[in-house]
Amino acid sequence: MMKILRIGFFHRVCVCVCVPASIMEQCACVERELEKVLHRFVMYGHQSEERLDELLRSVCEIRAQLVAFAGVQDADLSVLSQNMTQCCKNIKETVQMLASRHKDIHGSVSKVGKAIDRNFDAEISAVVAETVWDTAERQKYLSESIVEHLYRQGMLSVAEDLCQESGVVIDMSMKQPFLELNRILEALRMQDLRPALEWAVSNRQRLLELNSSLEFKLHRLYFISLLSGGIGNQMEALQYARHFQPFASQHQRDIQILMGSLVYLRHGIENSPYRSLLETNQWAEICNIFTRDACALLGLSVESPLSVSFASGCMALPVLMNIKQVIEQRQCSGVWTHKDELPIEIDLGKKCWYHSVFACPILRQQTSESNPPMKLICGHVISRDALNKLTNAGKLKCPYCPMEQNPSHAKQIYF
Structure with missing residues (x-):
């Protein structure tokens, strides 16, 4: 039976997250073994079809010879007999050959399972607190985290289904900002800037307090979209340039570049020194900027807490499994008695740094909720x-x- 690796699944909901490099390497090892199996299946199919076609042609030829000899008296059947003997021999050899190669494929399939077992430890209960989800309140927190992640990803219908199945009640005031955010992001992916511009203008003062350049970059991108339309949009581009006036002091250099590009509009911006203005990665960049600033205004982190937690766990789990193995080999199981505390420090990278951890200079121990x-x-x-x-x-x-x-x-x- 093929072993299937599921990275995240809860209530029929598959959660997409960023997977750390170590997990990616392990997945790559399994994928290489899987590619070998698929390649052998394809080659086996081609070879089987070729040999069977050859046998079918031989059988058809012998059948035609039998029909030809049927109406002839005292015909010499020795040649036909030799042909039939050779055909039977070819059929037997082909069957043995296909069976042998099919058996080899079974060995390759088993190697995929062994690769999964070698790269992924199925038993992780030894490093997980058994009571981590033992209360209804904690399960409710988990469901709420998944629902919030789904809202962030724009998977609104899946989030609603999860709410119904898990019994989680999400207030509309929490739901509405994500609905608006995903509506604007979907428009940006379709290269429609109007919803984002309307949102930025209505939240201009709050964005200025964040020192955000979102509104200017939206106007800049709209101006560039007019430039890409050619000389026919020249007057409209000149009129739209009035939107840059409030940003003249902060983005003077950028505005000068945009206005200078108008000189080459007749010959095409793509054939001018300003061709970099037409780079397509600007749309992905504006989506990221909008998401960052919108989340900041909503008081939310840019990345989903569920994604961050999952990615952190993927980095920490292999280290904890190695520690567990060392403890078992050296027979010192009493060293790590509390699963809510890490036996060693695990570096998750600067991306996962949210606040510093204070260690008491007197007692040389890390502070906690009970010992702040x-x-x-x-x-x-x-x-x-x-x-x-x-x-x-x-x-x-x-x-x-x-x-x-x-x-x-x-x-x-x-x-």
Whole structure:
């Protein structure tokens, strides 16, 4: 039986995420084995058709000879007998050859399964907390995360189906921004700038507060689309250039380039020094800029939290599986007793850095929700456990200043 690798599936919903390089390498190994099997299947099919066609022609020739000899008395059948013997021999050899090669293909198919087993560990429960989804509240959070991801991806009908099947109720106020965002993105993919321009103009003040250049780049792209229409759009392009006036101080150089391109409009921008204005990657860039700024205005991260969590897990899981294997080999299972804590530090790359992690300089341990960092009056920061241990008779002396102070004046600065 062929083994099928499913990367993410929940309630008939397949979640598309960015897969890290290590997982991609493992998938590539399996894919190479699969390509070998497919190649052998194709070659086997071609060879089988050729040999069977040859046998069919031989049988047809012998049949024609039998018909020819049927009306002849005292005919010499020795030649026909030899032909029939040779044909039977060819049929037997062909059947044996096809069976042998078919058996070889079975070996290649089994190698695909072994490649999956070698590159992917099916049993990951040893590094996962057993109670991570044991409550209805946590399952609700998971369903909400998947629904939000689907809304971000524009898969609105799938999100609605998931809500019905999982019982998750999503407020319309949460749903509406994603509906509008996907409507505008779909228009941008169709190279229709009007919905995005209307949105940018209506949110101009908030975009300026973010120091965003979205509105200017939308006007710029619309102006370029007029330039690509040739000399017939010259007057319309000149009139549309008035939209650049509010952005003259911030984007003076870009505006000068756009206006200079009008000189070459008669001969075609694609044949001028301004041909770079017609690059097609600008549409993908404007989609990314719009998504980033729209999410910022909505108070959302640019990337889906589910995608980030999944990608982080894909990077961390192989390391944790290796640690588990080492612990089992050295028979020191008591080293890692709490699955909600990582036994080692795993570097997920700067892309997954959202805030720094504070380690107490006194106790040399990482802070947590139950042991948050505390800021002293003098400005030094230690963990709450260290604060309690250094407190003596209601007073605290900072181990760095040392300034004597009241521990109740310390402020929690995280969590």
